């Protein structure tokens with residue numbers, strides 16, 4: 001309906017709005033249904049293969065969200081799951097079989113690695129973890145049976161930016177698929193299919209939903225892989241609730257405005273943190289002197305960024321002192337997940353979940369911050385009194 005030369009902001013406002021032609025409401029309504037009725041057997045047969053004939057295969061609400069995400073990211077297909085982790089496990093199960101080999105960035109979300117170490121290993125699928133900074137050197141890790149190269153950029157908690165085009169070139173040379181955890185970028189922050197990614201996964205729980213109240217996952221893919229993913233999706237019986245799809249779609253509409261603000265505010269807080277004597281490094285790729293900034297500029301859209309970053313404290317800051325800072329903040333909630341309108345802070349210990357790059361992070365005292373939509377000056381003042389409590 002609104003495909004074509006529009007900017008992503010315009011697509012955000014219009015994509016997937018079938019509801020307006022049905023009921024006249026702006027938003028696609030919450031359509032609840034397991035059974036779908038057909039007036040005649042002929043109508044039933046005509047529907048088969050062309051539209052959903054059963055609630056598990058999608059309702060108007062979930063199909064509207066799928067369509068909007070496809071349009072935004074330029075994907076041919078979208079599979080919605082009940083959380084980010086299930087979108088990741090669905091994709092890996094769909095693309096791999098016993099005897100296959102998989103490469104996973106050492107910086108991947110810990111449940112992604114946990115699934116590889118547990119279930120995939122039991123199924124006879126072997127995983128090798130590679131250095132997220134590898135780029136074209138990934139060729140050294142490739143095996144003849146490598147079928148998937150999993151990337152996550154920037155990496156969870158440590159924010160390494162990966163050279164996706166170089167990695168994709170090596171993977172595609174031998175017919176391996178590139179699967180990305182695109183959660184930090186969101187569909188606005190990069191164009192994964194243009195970079196060479198075959199499946200782009202989002203924990204929609206984070207910035208797409210944007211209000212910390214729904215779990216949702218999405219796997220977006222090329223035309224070639226859509227039937228492959230859909231086969232596994234149906235075999236495993238994945239489906240999402242229409243209420244959750246409605247809330248995710250509602251969150252999506254304001255994602256452009258939110259991510260512009262997250263980007264501005266997070267950069268302001270990151271620059272301020274960078275100047276603190278208690279801080280050794282701020283791991284936030286949009287920050288000019290952060291690791292990976294040049295690669296980030298090449299691959300990401302600078303207007304939209306998540307507000308998630310990590311702080312590496314100076315060597316004289318103890319874990320106890322860092323936790324005094326975390327406890328002293330008033331505007332930052334202490335908790336997991338991120339991407340909502342509210343700021344969060346939590347201690348992070350990346351060395352514990354690294355297989356080949358643990359030595360880079362061993363012994364470092366770190367915290368992860370999500371910069372929400374509060375005024376950055378208030379967040380900075382809150383952190384300032386947190387630093388005072390740290391020294392006390």
Ligand SMILES: *Cc1c(COP(=O)(O)O)cnc(C)c1O
Pocket residue numbers: 082083084085086109156181183184203204205206215216217337
């Ligand atoms: C949170 C997160 C996930 C998992 O999403 P859930 O909806 O919590 O299952 C996956 N990848 C990244 C990068 C995340 O931050």
